[in-house]
Amino acid sequence: MATSLPLLALRCFVEVGQRGSIKHAAHALSVTPGAVSQQIRLLEDRVAMALFTRERSGLRLTEAGASVHPALLQAFEQMQEAMNSLEAIKSRQTLTVSTVATFAASWLVPRLGRFNQRHPHIEVRVEATSAVMDLRRDRIDVALRHGLGVYPNLHVTQLMAPVLVPVASPAFMAAIPRLMEPQDCLNFALLHDSDRADWALWLAAHGVAKDPRAERGTAFEDDFLLIRAAEAGQGLALVAQEHAREEIAAGRLVQVLDKPWPARFAYYIVTRPDAMQRDEVKAFVEWVMEQAQGSI
Template sequence: MNQKLPPLNALRAFEATARHLSVKIAAEELCVTPGAVSQMIKALELNLGARLFHRMHRGLSLTEAGQNYLPPVRNAFRQIAEATRRIETVTDTGLLTVSITPFFAAAWLVPRLNAFQAAYPDIDLQIVTSNALVDFSRETVDIAVRHGLGRYPGLCSDRVVAVEIVPVAAPALTAQLGIPGSPAELTHWPHVHDTERKGWHLWFAAQEIAVIGSPRGPSFDDSGLLLKAVLAGQGAGLLPAAMVASELAEGRLVKLADVLMLEDFAYYLVYPERFRDRPKITAFRQWILNEAGADQGDGMVDETAVRHRL
């Protein structure tokens, strides 16, 4: 039997507005304008033939009809979400899309893929390389690996590996400024930065050197572009030692200080909380953290991977 149901978007607008008792906050949550929320609620009231809110000068309150309508609407959304989660869990096999930085993919992940496929033959990995943070609500990506401090609002983050970092510069820049006699001298050099602009701060802090002022100079969300900027003489840069080994050996870069492991400046596994219990996510997460733990002492890891919940 056909049942007359109100529009789903109008019900979502009602539930969000009733929960916050604010059209503005509901609009922000639903990514629409306050005017759109107000129109949807008015259309719902017209559809129901009843007022759902008292509209007062300083806010909203639910009418008796609104108070009676809210619990079943909220429960219906919860049932839909739970049913969706169960279906996703049952069908959560097959393709796993991993977004990963190009350097980490080439230097760490790709050589180990045979081990993952042997352990999980029913999961087909699709590797996409990128340095930009993934928008999981818009992109068809299941999980990502990114380099930084692991602070990604609204996402879960697992520390995978820290890499040895070395400060480097182009020979033309060292010819102009000289080879630094101590790490402290690098505070006066021009710098190029990672996108978070935290690398040099952490490096100086590890040397027990206080740096005053905000970091200056260009920043890059791609380590390959950062390397090119350093090669072009735009400043000193902090880069993974393995990444610049050939440039140092060929004399295209100059090492400015000893290699150093920055514990928090590492590669992190990043994913939404709602993906956490999906079998293929669980499988990849456990595998990569186990691999990272087994690799201690090879220059890529300084301790067992530690989980950070954000």
């Protein structure tokens, strides 16, 4: 039957072998010299041979002791490395963030490196989805959602309200008369998000009377698809300025009227009520709100 290894005695043997002194080994191990001496005696009794030669200058490994000391030293170094790895795993925190694809691609992901630099011990996992979520069931720590902020039984904080602007492809604009006023948009194909509400609200905000034409046209589930349709020349789109910034800068889209409008819908930080007690969640929420303030 296998017997247990005398790890404490082996550890004392390694330390004394390295230092040639029971006193110095005891200091390194934070124990008394008497405790180290006892462990060495126990080990020598167990193997039935001397492992050290006692000299006036200290202790010297015998031939038998010297033959096994390097392997035992390496073994304890490997065990220390393993413990360091476990400590690193323990200190590393993970965070799952859920948001819609367009917001992730155009706003969150380009900034995420700043969070990683500030909090290198927190690993962020981004899930891009617009589906209604159950935070606990889906193991989501923070959700960034676009809506009216009505999320029952959850902790909700407004992040920012996007500014909507009308955009279209240069080719589409070249094929129609120049748009002079907001009501001119009603004469052409309108592209919508899934709610089909933004065009009517934008037109009303700019003094245009209610018109059924504001609700006609193709609708898209996500702003990413809406922007792609506008790029393809399928019509006029009303999109968050931040989401289309890259396309406008590259000339793939143009802002057709200088008529920005604060959207009725906003982006919200949604968490479970108890989530803010976790340091990593609190750090991310504080950081994302700081970033939102900087982008306004």
